[in-house]
Amino acid sequence: MNTGIDVPQIQRFGALYIASARLKSMSKWKAIIAAVDIGNPLFYLIAVGVGIGVLVEQGSGTSGTNGIKYIAFIAPALLANSAIAAVMDETIFPTIEGFKWRKLFFAQNATPITGRQIALGVYLSALCRAIFSVSIYYVLLLAFNVVDFGPSILLIPIAVLGGGAFGAIILFAAAKIEKDDQFFNILGRLVIMPMFLFSGTFFPLSSMPIYLQPIGWISPLWHATELGREAAFDYGTSNLMVSVHLIFLSTLVAIGITLAMRQFERRLAK
Amino acid sequence: MSKPLISVRGLTKVFGDFTAVDGIDFDVAKGESFGLLGPNGAGKSTTMRILAATSTRTSGTVEILDKDPEKFGPLVRAHLGVVPQQDNLDGELTVSENLYIYGRYFGLSKKFIKAKIEELLEFAQLEEKRDVKVEALSGGMKRRLTIARGLVSEPDILLLDEPTTGLDPQARHILWDRLFRLKEQGVTLVLTTHFMDEAEQLCDRLVVMDKGAIMAEGTPQGLIKEYSSKEVLEVRFGSDRNKEVAPQLSQMCERMETLPDRILMYTEDGEQLLEKIAAAKMHPTTSLVRRASLEDVFLRLTGRTLIE
Numbered sequence: 021m022n023t024g025i026d027v028p029q030i031q032r033f034g035a036l037y038i039a040s041a042r043l044k045s046m047s048k049w050k051a052i053i054a055a056v057d058i059g060n061p062l063f064y065l066i067a068v069g070v071g072i073g074v075l076v077e078q079g080s081g082t083s084g085t086n087g088i089k090y091i092a093f094i095a096p097a098l099l100a101n102s103a104i105a106a107v108m109d110e111t112i113f114p115t116i117e118g119f120k121w122r123k124l125f126f127a128q129n130a131t132p133i134t135g136r137q138i139a140l141g142v143y144l145s146a147l148c149r150a151i152f153s154v155s156i157y158y159v160l161l162l163a164f165n166v167v168d169f170g171p172s173i174l175l176i177p178i179a180v181l182g183g184g185a186f187g188a189i190i191l192f193a194a195a196k197i198e199k200d201d202q203f204f205n206i207l208g209r210l211v212i213m214p215m216f217l218f219s220g221t222f223f224p225l226s227s228m229p230i231y232l233q234p235i236g237w238i239s240p241l242w243h244a245t246e247l248g249r250e251a252a253f254d255y256g257t258s259n260l261m262v263s264v265h266l267i268f269l270s271t272l273v274a275i276g277i278t279l280a281m282r283q284f285e286r287r288l289a290k
Numbered sequence: 291m292s293k294p295l296i297s298v299r300g301l302t303k304v305f306g307d308f309t310a311v312d313g314i315d316f317d318v319a320k321g322e323s324f325g326l327l328g329p330n331g332a333g334k335s336t337t338m339r340i341l342a343a344t345s346t347r348t349s350g351t352v353e354i355l356d357k358d359p360e361k362f363g364p365l366v367r368a369h370l371g372v373v374p375q376q377d378n379l380d381g382e383l384t385v386s387e388n389l390y391i392y393g394r395y396f397g398l399s400k401k402f403i404k405a406k407i408e409e410l411l412e413f414a415q416l417e418e419k420r421d422v423k424v425e426a427l428s429g430g431m432k433r434r435l436t437i438a439r440g441l442v443s444e445p446d447i448l449l450l451d452e453p454t455t456g457l458d459p460q461a462r463h464i465l466w467d468r469l470f471r472l473k474e475q476g477v478t479l480v481l482t483t484h485f486m487d488e489a490e491q492l493c494d495r496l497v498v499m500d501k502g503a504i505m506a507e508g509t510p511q512g513l514i515k516e517y518s519s520k521e522v523l524e525v526r527f528g529s530d531r532n533k534e535v536a537p538q539l540s541q542m543c544e545r546m547e548t549l550p551d552r553i554l555m556y557t558e559d560g561e562q563l564l565e566k567i568a569a570a571k572m573h574p575t576t577s578l579v580r581r582a583s584l585e586d587v588f589l590r591l592t593g594r595t596l597i598e
Contacts, residue, residue, distance in 0.1 A: 025368045025443060030397040041380075041391045048382050123378040129344050130372035131395035131443070132364035289346045290305075 027132050034133045038141020041128075042114060043148060057106075057153045061160045064098055065091070069164060084223065088253050092166050096248025097221040099157050099175050100241055103183025104212070106153040110146035111187050112204050115194035118142070125288060135285035143184075143191055143277060150183040151176070167252055174251035182244025185269040188276025195283040215239045220246065243268050293356075295320050295447060295478055296341065300350035303336050310336040312502035313350065318447075323479040325493035327486065327584060329594070333502035334482035335375055338451045341480060343367045355446065368396065371440030375451040377432045381425040385416055385435055388424055389442055396443040406442055413468065414438040430461030434468065441472075448472065450481040454488060466491055486584035498584075498591055505591040510584060517590045518582035519544055519556040523563050525574035526552045535572060542566055547589055554586070 030037070046053065073090040085093040118125035118138070125138050154176050161167045167175070190207075197203050218228065218235040219242035225233055236242035243265040249255035250262060257265075294317035303311040311333040318324040326334045339345035340352060343359030343366040352359055359366045379388050386407050393403035411417045414434040419427060427435065433453065440448055453469065454462040469492055473479060483489050489496050490510045498505045498513070506513055523543075527535055532553055540546045543563060545556040557563045560579030567574065589595060 024398045024402050025396050027365050027368050027397075030368075030395075031364060033397070034395075037394050037397070041394070044387070044391065045380065045382055122381060123374075123376060124380055126344070126374060127378040127380075127392070127439075128395060130342055130367060130370070130374070130440075131392070132368045132397070133395050134364060288344060 025132070030132045031134075034137035035140035035144060038128060038133065038138050039144040039148070042110070042142060042145035045114075046110065046145065046149060053149070053152075054156075057102075057156045058160070060102065060105075061098070061157045065160060065164050065166065068094060069166065084227070086253075086255055088249075088255070089166070091164075092253065093249070094222055095161055095166050096175055096178070096252060097219065097241065097245040099154055099161075099179040100182040100244035100248060101216055101221070102157050103150040103154050103179040103244075104186045104241060105183075106150040107146045107183040107187030108190055108212075110149045111142060111191040112194045114142050114145075115191060116201060116204075119195065119198070119287060125284070129288045135288040136281040138288075139191065139195070139281040139284035140277065143188065143280065146187055146191075147180060147184055150180045150187075154179045154183075172252035175248045178244055178248045178251060181247075181269050181273070182240045185240040185244075185272035185276070188273050188280060190276075192276050192280040192283055195280055195287055198287070215241050240269060240272060292320065294318055295355060296324075296480070297353045298337075298341075298350070299352075301337065301340065301347055301352060302349045303333070303340065303345070304348045309502055311340075311347075314497075314499070314502075314504045316497055316504065316507065318478065318480055320446075321476045321478055323473050323481070323492055323494045325489045325496035326480075326482040326499055327484070327489045327493075327496050327588070328482075328499035329484050329588075331501075332484075332499040334499055335451050337499075338449055338480070338482055342370060342372045342449055368443070369446045371443065371445035371448040373437050373440045373448065373450040373453060375455065377436045379424045379432060379436060379439070382423065384421050384423055385427070386411070386420040388435065389439055392439045393442045398443065403442065406444075410438040410441060413441070413471075415464070428461075430457050430464065433457060433461070433465060437465075437468065445477075447478045447480060450479065452482055452484070454483075454485065462488075486588070489584055496584075498588055500588075500592045500594075506587065513584065513587045514582050516587075518586040520558050520582060521556075521560040522580050522582050522586055523555040523557060523560040524552050524576075524578040524580065525555065525564075525567070526576045527572075527574050538570070538572070539567070542570075545590075549595070554589070556582070556586070 069091040076090045082088055128138055129135055158176055162169055214235065218232060219239040220236050221241065225236040225242060246257060247262065247265045250257040296318040299315050301311055301314050302309065314337065326337060328334050336345065340347050340359070341354065343354065343363045346360055354366050355369055357366050380391070383391065389407045389410055390403055393406065411420055414437065416431060416435060419431065424432065424435065454465050457465065469479065473492070479492070481492060493510060495509055497507045506517065508516065529551060532548060536548050536553060539553060539555060543555040543557045547554040555563060564577055564579065585595065
């Protein structure tokens with residue numbers, strides 16, 4: 021055997037090798053990623069800040085949003101949503117590609133790297149992408165004077181946690197669903213879109229009819245948004261609810277990544 | 291013989307109600323070039339995935355370098371180079387990036403990999419393509435790169451699943467030449483193929499597989515000697531007449547196979563047999579005398595041709 025191969029070392033750091041390979045692949049798309057990550061926030065900030073926001077505040081002032089400017093009210097949700105979109109991009113496609121299109125995972129698994137490490141590596145690289153996207157968004161929020169620099173910097177880790185909670189489940193689903201790639205088109209339209217609209221994004225969850233509110237309760241976006249509002253603007257969320265949000269999101273991360281790692285291992289061992 | 295590098299006993303793999311591999315046994319010695327010959331669906335690739343310490347088995351025992359690949363996957367895989375049937379390179383990365391990233395999966399140092407890449411690019415005759423994206427390579431080049439990638443960790447055993455399937459004749463010959471060099475360097479090769487010429491060229495020893503089972507084992511020459519005559523006379527009378535003349539022809543040789551397009555007659559002396567046929571006033575439209583090959587062995591063992 022090649023004496024340079026240190027298997028215990030690979031068992032400790034294999035996921036990082038995979039993540040760094042993923043980041044290298046992503047870097048090939050850096051122009052497109054940067055365009056999306058700058059362009060998307062710009063569109064929202066202009067449309068909502070200049071357009072809808074003005075209309076809302078003319079109608080009811082800031083009474084419906086606990087005294088916060090409308091654009092600032094929705095900013096934490098936009099940030100978390102951007103993290104979710106980034107994590108989805110970097111989990112769904114690499115996973116389908118890895119198992120089906122190019123079968124890269126099978127090549128990786130032919131080395132001492134395990135299926136569990138591949139799952140974790142893909143996940144970590146997706147979180148890196150989310151950190152990148154959200155950081156750009158945050159800088160634009162500062163530039164547009166939507167938030168002030170300070171505690172609002174917590175919006176970045178909170179949004180990434182929200183994206184990571186959703187992404188862990190999506191990573192599992194992407195590995196689990198072997199045949200029907202259409203699922204991911206439907207997911208975008210029937211899950212992501214309603215989640216974006218009904219998670220207390222544009223109006224407080226409590227202003228929706230009670231029978232619609234459960235959409236928010238199970239939505240990582242709502243939990244991340246509420247946490248973000250509290251962190252950035254002292255929104256008046258109770259400590260209990262802060263704990264609930266944190267526990268909910270962390271639990272999703274733990275469950276999702278555990279299931280995903282197991283599923284990667286199983287599917288590769290067939 | 292010293293202890294084998296690979297030892298397989300009663301290996302079975304069942305998918306649902308389909309038995310892909312059905313209780314096979316074989317050993318592979320150090321430095322040996324060992325082949326699994328059989329048609330598509332014989333269970334070769336499934337066996338290879340189990341040898342590669344990635345797929346689980348249903349029953350039986352497998353030892354690779356004294357270890358059970360199912361229990362010690364990463365440890366066993368540290369010794370293996372794997373070339374799968376379908377190239378699974380990263381098309382978005384360049385030739386040298388593919389080699390580099392793969393070396394990193396084995397935890398090898400940057401310095402080691404950089405030096406190794408030079409050696410492998412030369413081996414794979416891809417020096418001029420080092421900065422080209424893999425997507426832009428020809429099939430033969432991709433195949434050579436996949437093999438080079440499998441060698442980045444200097445493995446003790448190289449597993450090749452259908453190494454030349456889908457390549458044009460020239461690309462196949464280049465590849466055979468490269469594999470022959472590895473063999474000369476003492477790398478243990480395990481390969482699957484459904485090309486008998488490939489098996490004859492590259493394998494010191496092989497097993498013939500069909501429907502998940504091993505039908506025969508031996509050296510290419512030994513198998514031909516055991517299961518076939520020295521020569522084969524192939525005659526064609528046209529698809530309609532082949533059947534008509536078959537009973538008469540079968541009296542003239544030791545053994546005969548009637549295929550849809552031609553009749554294979556097994557004999558020690560093909561020319562002599564052809565004269566006998568001419569003397570009997572039968573005139574085949576075409577005739578060919580050739581040495582017996584592994585194709586004939588397979589036909590004898592299974593009643594079918596390798597490529598159907």
